[in-house]
Amino acid sequence: MNSTARPVEFSTVIPDGAALAVVTIGTDLPQNGALPQDAAAYVAASDYTGKAGERLAIPAGPGAPPIMLFGAAAEEGEMPDWRSLGGRIAQAMDGEKSSVAIAGLPDAAAMADAALGTQLGQYRFDRYKSDRTDPPAQAITLVGADANAASAMWSGRHRHLAEGVTLARDLVNEPANVIYPASFVESARAALRGVPGVTIEVLDETAMRRLGMGAIVGVGQGSPRGSRLMLITYRGADGPPIALAGKGITFDSGGISLKPGAGMWEMKGDMSGAAAVTGAILSLAKSRAPVHVVAVAALAENMPGDNAQRPGDVVRTMSGKTIEIRSTDAEGRLVLADAIEYTVQEKKPFALIDIATLTGSQVGALGGEYAGLFSREDAFADAALAAAEKTGEGLWRLPLHPTYRDAVKSDIADVKNSDASPAPGASAGAHFIEYFVPEDLPWLHIDMASMDRTSSDRPLVPAGASGYGVMLLDEMARSWQPE
Structure with missing residues (x-):
């Protein structure tokens, strides 16, 4: 296990002996008796302005706990980002x-x-460090007159959001010799064990072959670790579900179309989409959200084994549609094709969102601040962008176009999984997936290739796996209701 994070508590009074973080918007100090009498004069003599990101240590008396001011003032016209503030303080x-x-x-x-x-900001993945020193685990106490109401909000939803993000980060940070399709399933089962309203269905390779799922089976056939399709259903409401489908390539070598060695270790995180949908349904189920959701993890390991599929092969999906394999390194869209067809047939969702670390093109287009969003309908895109604004998990809409749709057609099969010029790579990937989504089904595609990890610490995302998508999908599942 990772070292223990500080738990969260709420109180109307400052606990004795606690180190004190005082939040200010500007330079006005709270009149709660917690600060020394000369604190205002000390602030006035400093460069501290109380803007977001600033902090200032206030001298305390001998033996007294330390005191630190933290600025929270946002840019004009914007609201303070209290979550990022909590992460900075932690x-x-x-x-x-x-x-x-x-x-x-x-x-x-x-x-x-x-x-x-505070919970997102103090996350750490140190379970494999033999010389680690566990940090202090005393509580972080949020102090204010509204402590009881804040505690209810925390217990009702926020705590479970933190659990969902933590699960996703843990899954992505784990090495690929620990997390592979079967063990991913077991990790999800363990996390959701005993949660009311949850059922888990798993198809192994034998079952998928029987159903004709040649796309997902083809991706994994070069690995001795068999592929899996996992569907987690949380029924917190009646009616049809919303489906959240995540790409779950537990390691992506590129297969026969082998990737360069530099940076290949990061491909243990090519299952970040599956981790996101699993974390999101954990959050929704534990908070007893009034929604009906199916989270789908399309799990395979893409390896160049002696039975690996080849560039030039043609595979057939569950529905009978055919795919020409131009590159075995364009495998995420393949596992999602069968996953989507099975989910639509068996679960009959009213809407479907897929999320995947799909293309390097998305990384080049948007960098590390936004995932790419694709939608056939403006209203659905607007709803997703509103959820992104609310949660702070950035989205930027990228284009679908008839020319790009035609570019994924194959000369010898229905579609091809790569070499779709003149379509940009991210749009080609989106149109490929669209081919397996019924035209009348509301659908969003999120390409999160640039968002799965960060190399430097941020207030809410310490270096490593980000857990991107959990909060976004949680919000979208709550706000997108069947008509």
Whole structure:
């Protein structure tokens, strides 16, 4: 297990002996008796302005716990980002041996958001470090008059969001000799064991071959570790479900179309889409959200074994549609093709969102701030962008176009999985997946290739796997209801 993070508590009073983080918007200090009498004069003599990202240590008396001011003032016209503030405080005060108290937040919602930020910001993946020293595990206490209401918000939803993101990060950070299709399934089962309203269905290779799922089976046939299709259903409401389908390539060598060796280790994270949908349904189910959701993880390991599929092969999906394999390194769209067809046939969703680390083209287009969003309908795209704005998980809409749709057609099969010039790579990937989605089914495609990990610490995302998509999908599942 990873080292223990500080738990979250709420109180109307500052605990004795706690290191104190005081939130300010500007230079006005709270009048709660927690600060020394000369604190205002000390602030006035400093360069501290109370803007977001600033902090200032306030001298405390001999033997007294440390005091730090944290600025929260946003740019003009914007609201303070309480979650990022919570992450900054947790990271800045991580080394304190005592408990930590956060004071000065304006209301219950701000306190609950900051609490979520503290949990996301202090995440660490250190279970394989033999010389690790566990950090202090005393609580972080959010202090304010609205502590009871904030605690209810935390317990009702925010805590479970943190659990979902943590699960996704753990899955992505694990090495590929630990997380492969079968063990991914077992990890999901363990995380969801005993959660009310949840059922899990798993198809192994034998079952998928019997159903004619040549696309997902073809991707994994070069590996001795068999592919899996996992469907997790949470029924918190009546009616048809929303389906969340995630690419789950537990390691992507490129197959016969072998990737360069430099950076290939990162391909243990090519299952970040499957991790995101699994984390999202964990959050939804544990918080007892009033929704009906199916999370689908299309799991395979793409290896260049002696039985691996070849460029030039033609495979057939469950519905009988045919795919020409131009590159075995364009495999994520293949596993999603069968996953989507099975989900649509068996679960009859009212809408479908797929999420995948799909293309290098998306990385080049948007960098590390946005995932690419594709939609056939403006209204659905707008709803996704609104959810992205609310959760802080960035999306940027990229184009679908008839010319790009035609570019994925094959000369010898229905479609081809690569070499789709003149379509940009991310659009070609989206149109390929679209081919397996019924025309009348509301559908969104999210290409998160640039978002699965970060190489540097951020307030909410320490270096490593980001857990991107969990909060976004949780929000979209709650807000996108059947008509």
